Amino acid sequence: MNGELILFFVLALVAIGSGILMLNLTKVVHMVIALVFTFLSIAGLYVMLSAEFVAFVQVLIYSGAITIIMLFGIMLTRHDDKTETKIGVPRMILVLTGIVAFFVVMFFQINDLSFGEQAADLHVDNTEKIGIALYSKYVIPFELTSVLLLVALVGAIILAKRDDEDKGAEDNE
Amino acid sequence: MTLEKLLSYDWGIMAPEFTILIVATLLSLMDLFMPNKTSRKPLALLGIAGVIIAIVFSVLQIGTEPTSILFDTYRFDAFALAFKLLFLVATGLILLLAIDYEGEREWEFRGEFFYLLLTALLGAMMMASSADLITLFVGLELLSISSYILAGIRKNNLHSNEAAFKYVVNGGIATAITLFGMSYIYGLTGSTNLYEISEALTNPAVEQNAFLLVMAFVMLLVGLAFKIAAAPFHMWAPDVYQGSATPVTAFLSVVSKSAGFALILKMFLITFLSVQGWHNAIILELQPYIAVIAGVTMVVGNVVALRQRNIKRMFAYSSIAHAGYVLVPFVSLSLLVFKMTWFYLLAYLLMNIGAFAVIQFVTEKERSEDFTAFSGLYKRAPWVAVMMAVFILSLAGLPFTAGFIGKFGIFMSSLGTGHYVLASVMIATTVISYVYYFNILVQIFFRKGEVDRLLPSIGLLIVMIICGAGTIFFGIYPGAAYDFFQEFDMNELFIK
Amino acid sequence: MSSVPLSVYLVLALILFCIGLFGALTKRNAVIVLISIELMLNAVNINLIAFAKYGINPSITGQIFSLFTITVAAAEAAVGLAILIALYRNRKTVNVDEMDIMKR
Numbered sequence A: 001m002n003g004e005l006i007l008f009f010v011l012a013l014v015a016i017g018s019g020i021l022m023l024n025l026t027k028v029v030h031m032v033i034a035l036v037f038t039f040l041s042i043a044g045l046y047v048m049l050s051a052e053f054v055a056f057v058q059v060l061i062y063s064g065a066i067t068i069i070m071l072f073g074i075m076l077t078r079h080d081d082k083t084e085t086k087i088g089v090p091r092m093i094l095v096l097t098g099i100v101a102f103f104v105v106m107f108f109q110i111n112d113l114s115f116g117e118q119a120a121d122l123h124v125d126n127t128e129k130i131g132i133a134l135y136s137k138y139v140i141p142f143e144l145t146s147v148l149l150l151v152a153l154v155g156a157i158i159l160a161k162r163d164d165e166d167k168g169a170e171d172n173e
Numbered sequence B: 001m002t003l004e005k006l007l008s009y010d011w012g013i014m015a016p017e018f019t020i021l022i023v024a025t026l027l028s029l030m031d032l033f034m035p036n037k038t039s040r041k042p043l044a045l046l047g048i049a050g051v052i053i054a055i056v057f058s059v060l061q062i063g064t065e066p067t068s069i070l071f072d073t074y075r076f077d078a079f080a081l082a083f084k085l086l087f088l089v090a091t092g093l094i095l096l097l098a099i100d101y102e103g104e105r106e107w108e109f110r111g112e113f114f115y116l117l118l119t120a121l122l123g124a125m126m127m128a129s130s131a132d133l134i135t136l137f138v139g140l141e142l143l144s145i146s147s148y149i150l151a152g153i154r155k156n157n158l159h160s161n162e163a164a165f166k167y168v169v170n171g172g173i174a175t176a177i178t179l180f181g182m183s184y185i186y187g188l189t190g191s192t193n194l195y196e197i198s199e200a201l202t203n204p205a206v207e208q209n210a211f212l213l214v215m216a217f218v219m220l221l222v223g224l225a226f227k228i229a230a231a232p233f234h235m236w237a238p239d240v241y242q243g244s245a246t247p248v249t250a251f252l253s254v255v256s257k258s259a260g261f262a263l264i265l266k267m268f269l270i271t272f273l274s275v276q277g278w279h280n281a282i283i284l285e286l287q288p289y290i291a292v293i294a295g296v297t298m299v300v301g302n303v304v305a306l307r308q309r310n311i312k313r314m315f316a317y318s319s320i321a322h323a324g325y326v327l328v329p330f331v332s333l334s335l336l337v338f339k340m341t342w343f344y345l346l347a348y349l350l351m352n353i354g355a356f357a358v359i360q361f362v363t364e365k366e367r368s369e370d371f372t373a374f375s376g377l378y379k380r381a382p383w384v385a386v387m388m389a390v391f392i393l394s395l396a397g398l399p400f401t402a403g404f405i406g407k408f409g410i411f412m413s414s415l416g417t418g419h420y421v422l423a424s425v426m427i428a429t430t431v432i433s434y435v436y437y438f439n440i441l442v443q444i445f446f447r448k449g450e451v452d453r454l455l456p457s458i459g460l461l462i463v464m465i466i467c468g469a470g471t472i473f474f475g476i477y478p479g480a481a482y483d484f485f486q487e488f489d490m491n492e493l494f495i496k
Numbered sequence C: 001m002s003s004v005p006l007s008v009y010l011v012l013a014l015i016l017f018c019i020g021l022f023g024a025l026t027k028r029n030a031v032i033v034l035i036s037i038e039l040m041l042n043a044v045n046i047n048l049i050a051f052a053k054y055g056i057n058p059s060i061t062g063q064i065f066s067l068f069t070i071t072v073a074a075a076e077a078a079v080g081l082a083i084l085i086a087l088y089r090n091r092k093t094v095n096v097d098e099m100d101i102m103k104r
Helices: A003-024 A028-048 A052-076 A089-110 A126-135 A139-160 A167-172 B003-007 B011-033 B041-060 B078-099 B112-128 B133-151 B158-189 B194-200 B204-208 B210-228 B236-243 B246-273 B280-305 B311-332 B337-366 B382-396 B402-416 B420-446 B458-476 B479-486 B490-494 C006-026 C030-054 C061-091
Strands: B067-069 B074-076
Touching (some): A028 C030, A089 C006, A126 A139, A126 C061, A139 B112, A139 B133, B011 B067, B011 B112, B041 B078, B041 B112, B074 B078, B078 B490, B133 C061, B194 B246, B246 B337, B246 B490, B280 B420, B311 B420, B337 B479, B382 B402, B458 B479, C006 C030, C030 C061
Antiparallel strands (some): B067 B074
16 A cells, blocks of 8 residues: 555545435535536546646636536526436336446456556656647647537527527417 | 648648638628628528538549548548538538528527538538547537537527437437547557557457457447437437427438448448458457347337327438438448448438428428328429429338439348348338338328418429439439449548 | 556546446436536546556557547537526426427
């Protein structure tokens, strides 16, 4: 048992614990807050995996941006405190069985997966390496992503914007 | 990498993509600066012009050597070109449909519709012409996210809202599953390049984990099965197709689905077939599963369609069934797999867009999506009724239509490779499909409806004529399409 | 040689993926469904980054891939939420069970 392993287990426990908490809490806001801890501990894992830049992005995007817009989403829509109407037990069992089966099958495959070698220098100039790869080898998907972000921007605006002239829109249905 | 190296690539080969990108950007800027209450329909014409230019560029590229830019993150080959032509033609026709879509109030001031259609097209094109998981993934998502917005663009319509939300949730789950599969593929082979992945399969370290690799590909298949709406992952399709605006439904059922097929063919065939060796066995191992998916898809699509009264919902199930048919050549995997798939997708494009043009025409005039809206159509608009009959006969797969030739080819190839069960399922479900297809025909020709004459608008008329003529032409003279397809040397797909 | 083997990262990712999948399939609140999907995508990222370091051919590619995934996830979340807000404006519900008008 050394420090790295202990750190890993602490982070992993927080991540999984918050994930399970998310499934069992009743208030929606609490669920989202629980997820923040998962996201943060995942960022910690990234640092351990010598991906400092991705860890930073993870904190910014997931713990920051996505959590905030989800909270906004909760605030803009009305939520009863108890959000859960019970879903059917047969369906619950079916989903659970399926997922457990999937888990077991995958678990036995990856449990002893190891390739031995490791890239020791990933953390050296991590950001610079990512920058170089992103702007040379992966410039086409990068530009395509910019189109995708434009689409998401336009889409989010047109869908969420209220048309004030459309007063009668509510009686549409 | 230096700038010279970067500039040394043949960027001109991307002309069709650049055209679409530029036109989409231009449209978004024009939409931004146009006065609020100006009709946005001219934008659609510009969009069509862009698509036509892109088609011209693509046609000029026929016969060009395979070209790869930046380690296959963009790759031009005959496979990509053949599928891109399908996407372009389909999107052009759908833009024509969209011009005359009336929708609801304020619809004609919505310019976003047209450029979102183009960005979705761009995503589909990138899916066809890349051999790198990252680009393929970004292209897939560009198509998906544009489609989510398109599905929800009638934002004051509750059906549309629900459709979009269901689409985004189901699509999101599918994306996550696809990516989970991709992450294992990357991990086991150490590369995102499809050709390098294929080579890495011979690595002993990978062979030890062959089962995990198969699981990864199964996940990939599950995620993409969502995209093409194959059973049992088709549940979103009926709701989404019903709730979206008719041109969007046509887009989802044709372009989105064909792009999914292009991606499936590409991923599986490049990775498993381009290197000889033991891993050919993987695809043989996967075959029974794909066969089951194909069979179940055909049965579910055709049987559930029988109960539908909403015409768009009925066509959603019909399009699910057609996804099943297109999966059959992938199971039988004869040498003709590309030819069969491509021809069927071409026929499907023509007949389905044509049918949606008629559906849009009728549902708009009648303000009803119930299939009784078609009653007495023959008296009211005889030519439209005849066109609809052609499309439906083709969808049902009767002789002298493109649908028949496509289905017959698929049927023969599955017999030729000994997949008798699948072939008989195909026949049986085709017979079932006659029931609901002919139900519509009965409504059109034998039921009495309103008596006033209906006239389609010019855009719809053009679409109907192109699709109708194409359906009949390729039905009587399929050699034209096959000869054209001979221009594309599909072996290029396997040349690194 | 690191003391934390590759497989435990993968198992962690698998657990998170399953939690996310379970949440997405069973939770009735639309916001939670969206956030469960984000959790699934996070699991994918752990996989990618673990493979980037301990995989068969360690390289920066995995990290690049995860950056693309994060970007796309954010875009998807934004669009999903915008659609939810448009839906809420017309329907006043965020309960997935009540989204069934087309089946009636």
